[in-house]
Amino acid sequence: MSDAPVVDELTPPDRTLMGPGPSDVHPRVLRAMSTPLVGHLDPSFVEIMNEVQELLRYAFRTDNRWTIPISGTGSASMEAAIGNLVEPGDTMLVPTNGYFGGRMQSMAERAGGEVVHVDAPWGEPLDPADVEAAFDEHQPDVFGFVHAETSTGVRQPNVPELTRIAHEHDAYVIADAVTSLGGVELRVDEWGVDVAYSGPQKCLSCPPGASPLTLNDRAMDKVLSREERVRSWYLDLSLLEGYWGDDRAYHHTAPITNVYALREALRLIAEEGIEARWDRHRRVAGALKAGVEAMGLEMNAPDEYWLPSLNAVRVPDGADDGAIIGYLLDEYDLEIAGGLGDLAGEIFRIGCMGHSARPKNVTYLLSSLGDALGAQGADVDADAALPAMTERLAD
Ligand SMILES: *Cc1c(COP(=O)(O)O)cnc(C)c1O
Numbered sequence: 001m002s003d004a005p006v007v008d009e010l011t012p013p014d015r016t017l018m019g020p021g022p023s024d025v026h027p028r029v030l031r032a033m034s035t036p037l038v039g040h041l042d043p044s045f046v047e048i049m050n051e052v053q054e055l056l057r058y059a060f061r062t063d064n065r066w067t068i069p070i071s072g073t074g075s076a077s078m079e080a081a082i083g084n085l086v087e088p089g090d091t092m093l094v095p096t097n098g099y100f101g102g103r104m105q106s107m108a109e110r111a112g113g114e115v116v117h118v119d120a121p122w123g124e125p126l127d128p129a130d131v132e133a134a135f136d137e138h139q140p141d142v143f144g145f146v147h148a149e150t151s152t153g154v155r156q157p158n159v160p161e162l163t164r165i166a167h168e169h170d171a172y173v174i175a176d177a178v179t180s181l182g183g184v185e186l187r188v189d190e191w192g193v194d195v196a197y198s199g200p201q202k203c204l205s206c207p208p209g210a211s212p213l214t215l216n217d218r219a220m221d222k223v224l225s226r227e228e229r230v231r232s233w234y235l236d237l238s239l240l241e242g243y244w245g246d247d248r249a250y251h252h253t254a255p256i257t258n259v260y261a262l263r264e265a266l267r268l269i270a271e272e273g274i275e276a277r278w279d280r281h282r283r284v285a286g287a288l289k290a291g292v293e294a295m296g297l298e299m300n301a302p303d304e305y306w307l308p309s310l311n312a313v314r315v316p317d318g319a320d321d322g323a324i325i326g327y328l329l330d331e332y333d334l335e336i337a338g339g340l341g342d343l344a345g346e347i348f349r350i351g352c353m354g355h356s357a358r359p360k361n362v363t364y365l366l367s368s369l370g371d372a373l374g375a376q377g378a379d380v381d382a383d384a385a386l387p388a389m390t391e392r393l394a395d
Contacts, residue, residue, distance in 0.1 A: 015329075016356075018365055019337040020150045020310060021179070022201035022208060023353035025261075029206050032264035033257050040254045049244065052259060055266035056212050059181060059204075059274060060196060062188040066220045068244040069210035069262055070235065071255050074178040074199025077211035079107050080235040081174050081197045084223045085142050088112030093140035093171075095119075095126055099151035099340050100176055104144045111231060116140055122342035123152045123312070125305045128161045135169045142172045147186060148179035150202070151340045153312025153349060155184060155305050163192035172219055178202055181212060182269055183281045183309040183353055194219040200258070203281070203309050205354030206265035209258030265354075281308040284362055285352040287392040291366040292350075294388030295373070295380045300347050309357075311350040312343070319378040321345055327375060332368040359393055 017024045038045050056067045070077040082104060086092050092108040095101035097120035105115045118134040120126050126145060134140070143166045147156050156162075159175070166173045175196040180186045183203025188196050197213045200206035215223070215237070223230075223237050230236040234252065243251040269277055285308035289299055292313050300312035315321045321338045325348070328334040339347040350365065366389055370382025 013333055016332070016334045016361060016364060018351050018356055018361060019335045020202075020349050020351055021199070021353065023203070023205050023351055023356040024361070025207055026205050026265065026268060026355040028268065029261050029264045032260045033207070035257075035260050037256050040256055041248065041250065045254075045256065046248055048259060048263060049248075049254075052263050052266065053244070055263065055270055056214065059266055059269050060177075060188045060212070060214050061186065061190065061274070062214050062216075064188070064214045064216050066216070066237075067212075067214040068240070069259060070197075070213050070240075071209070071252065071258075072211060073208045074197070074202075074211050075103070076235065077197035077199065077213040078103065078176065078178070079232065080213055080237060081195045081215075082107040082142075082144065083111045083232050083235055084230050084237045085172055085174060085195060085219060086111040086113040087226055088228055090114070090141040091116055091138060092142040092144060093118055093131075093134055093138060094144050095146060097122055097124060097126065097152065098146055098149035098154065100146045100149060100178075101144070104176070108142075108144075112228075113142070123154060123300055125154050125156045125158075126162070128158050128165060131162055132165050135165055135171070139169060140171055142174060144174040144176065146176040148177065148184055148307050148309060150179045150310050150349070152343060153301050153307045153310045153347070155180070155301075155307040157305055159191045159193070163194075167192060172222065179307070179309050179353070182274075182277060183357070184307065185278045188214060189216075200262055200265065202351075203353045204262070204265045204269070205356070206261045207258065209255050210262045212262075281352065281357050283393070284357045284359060285309070285311060287359065287389045288350065288352055288362045288365065290392035291362065291385040291389035292369070294384040295366075295370060295382055296384075297380065300343070309351065309353045311352060312339070312347040313350060314347055315345065316373065316378045316380060319373060319376050321348060324348070324369075324372045324376055327372040328368055331372070332364070334365065334368050336365075336369075359389075362389060
């Protein structure tokens with residue numbers, strides 16, 4: 001046997017996180033994470049669970065009883081939504097206009113579903129007329145869409161219209177709200193969304209580990225009357241009901257520290273007010289947008305479906321996106337990301353989420369990006385960014 005490995009004390013670099021997630025974690029959330037543990041069935045923890053559920057309902061704008069954090073990252077709440085709703089033989093309609101529609105497809109297929117598509121180019125939202133046509137053609141049982149497509153910086157508008165179409169065809173609607181919850185207007189009940197899932201490390205500014213999920217009674221009735229058991233034991237909502245429902249019986253050990261973190265992150269939302277928080281994201285990301293546009297860069301999405309929490313900025317001609325992203329990380333400890341799929345090499349993805357959606361971060365981003373582009377020889381007017389940003393913030 002070898003000797004015990006000698007590993008240095010943990011000292012990761014001090015990054016500013018403005019990529020597609022994780023975002024900067026609020027110091028109060030970090031402090032909550034050093035709170036001593038209690039047992040996951042401790043009466044005090046049951047109280048904390050109730051509070052988290054209540055705070056989640058507030059953030060989702062829902063009265064759904066079935067509003068819980070799923071243990072795991074956003075993909076776990078995503079798989080809980082799809083894996084429980086989609087039964088073998090069901091048809092699920094998924095979008096092709098971004099990376100996460102593809103993940104929806106993989107999950108629906110693993111659940112035994114048939115997948116059909118509604119198309120739009122990467123970088124554009126779904127057109128309700130196309131959704132209607134897909135419903136007429138395929139009569140899907142479940143329709144999934146991505147409210148805030150992190151891979152393209154597109155916000156899906158017209159959500160109430162999409163849910164109306166689905167309900168006229170007796171289908172269930174699943175919304176991916178991973179990059180919208182707590183950052184972009186989202187009204188689960190008013191908009192008729194049957195199931196919505198999210199993640200903690202985007203606009204909630206919380207570390208990954210406990211991921212919000214909400215289902216209305218209609219959706220939960222479908223889950224509880226399934227003929228075949230859900231294929232994942234861990235994510236089976238009929239079993240999780242025993243833990244998050246009235247019984248509070250053991251299913252698995254909740255990630256207690258992550259639940260503490262989520263509670264504090266949600267408390268920050270309640271203090272700020274959810275609508276004020278949506279406004280802050282629009283205002284601060286709007287200043288970021290004004291800054292990059294003043295530099296001479298172009299946003300990939302027009303205003304009608306611009307996504308404040310994830311800004312897709314076109315890479316200027318002749319610039320190398322990878323070199324710029326690397327320069328920002330090396331010189332400024334600043335994280336942004338490049339494009340994926342059809343938009344690889346075409347866009348920068350700049351997050352403006354939660355605790356990162358602050359003028360301080362935007363100032364830093366604009367001045368660092370201006371320097372990085374200049375160092376690459378890109379033809380931009382870096383000096384114009386900050387005045388445009390300040391002017392927009394003063395509006
Ligand atoms: C990040 C993200 C996910 C997946 O979340 P993970 O926490 O990475 O598992 C799903 N959908 C969208 C839109 C996302 O941005």
